[in-house]
Amino acid sequence: MSLALLALLAACGDLPQPYRGRPGGQAAVLAIPLAIRLAVPPPEQALLGNAQAKEFAAALVTALQSEDVPVIASATPLPLDWLVEITAERQGQGRREAVRPRFRLLDADRKPQATTEGKPVPLEDWANADRTLFDQVARENGPKLTQLLLQVEAARKSTDPASLTAGPPRMYMVGVQGAPGDGNTSLAARMKEQLGGQGFVVQDSAEGAAYGLQADVAVVPGATGAVQRVEIIWIVSRRDGEELGRVVQMNEVPTGRLNRLWGDIAYVAANEAADGVKTVVANALQVPATTPDGPKPTGPAVGAVPPPPPAATPTPPPVLPPLR
Incomplete structure (x- = not known):
């Protein structure tokens, strides 16, 4: 997450304005x-x-x-x-x-x-x-x-014309957990919108989905009592439960700011994380890394990190719930 997040906090005050001047990825689609x-x-x-x-x-x-x-x-x-x-x-x-x-x-x-x-x-x-x-x-x-x-x-x-016969990639939104206020709901809803604009079909059912996405949110004390540190980890998995990668976001916000409505904060977080999620999937060679509008970067996106290395113990790492 960038300094734009803090700028939005200062601009929005206590009344989140999630779409003011920024209608989102669905707006262009709805116009057609x-x-x-x-x-x-x-x-x-x-x-x-x-x-x-x-x-x-x-x-x-x-x-x-x-x-x-x-x-x-x-x-x-x-x-x-x-x-x-x-x-x-x-x-x-x-x-x-x-x-x-x-x-x-x-x-x-x-x-x-x-x-x-x-x-x-x-x-x-x-x-x-x-x-x-x-x-x-x-x-x-x-x-x-x-x-x-x-x-x-x-x-x-x-989508690349060669991939149209297979249909667009489908992703199962497992959910968001750990966020205060309406963060779990707002982050999931905004991420669905952002990934929809990235060429994914995001559904709340596992049926037919090739990928799964979940997010863990933690809000912990910051450097001073006036701020809290927000950590969001988006975890991308494959249909068989294998973790493909993570997109990690961290920033500080005024203490208590997220106890109610997330508003623009959820929009900014999802907007920035969506590129990383797409890169994780593209790196798994399941979706093309280019679009008709021009080439997309194939390197790791900002905030995108590879899956953690296997643990030294024989106990397997936890995975997402299996996709039906």
Whole structure:
């Protein structure tokens, strides 16, 4: 992290302004109409009856249309339509048994492009679900599907043409932990946006993801009582759990500044770390290190460090939770 972070602190005062004069990577994408149409067929694997399945598809279409996504509900989509495939699975036992809906984006060749999942719904509520419940689930997941769709579109436009058949690289955002205030949520959200602009599709489900990303945050006393030192470590792993590298950020902030809203601080941290995360993946030879706009540096990014050497003991180092 650079001195720009402290400059932002002085400029923003107590009211974070995360996007003032800086709309983020999604802004340019949102200004361009999507060149595809989605179709949502009634789900056959969602533990619903035929009538309920049609209601669920209609509810999701309404939610996506409110996000300005071109979408229809159809059991017979056209050949060039992309699909939103809805499934659901039972989880838990006894009184805690629930149903978790899942949503998968399929391109015109019916190849998976991104996946997300909804919150668990009590089994009894799901069995008796009506349009009210479906509308609630659709409103919760419509924005997530829209963001994934925009990321896929942006990634496909920026990816090396030779790699388009494989689709854009997908990364599972495992999460951020250890941050005070709303730091865990804000850092994860801003990093998703930044990596989306770097050609990745960042999803909150492990299904189909080639990489995993998590961050550990520590806020410790600084050199004086007036400041605290913030340490953020972004850990990039491969699907099999092997750690590929880390991006380390450190800086000092006024004591207590991060106890509530992170605001611009989360934006700056994610903006600077995203380049390092992409470099770690590029160095693993899984994504191209160049874009159509010109060559990108292939050396280590600022803050990017290689994985730590193996421990002297035979005990294996901890890894991220396995990606399903």
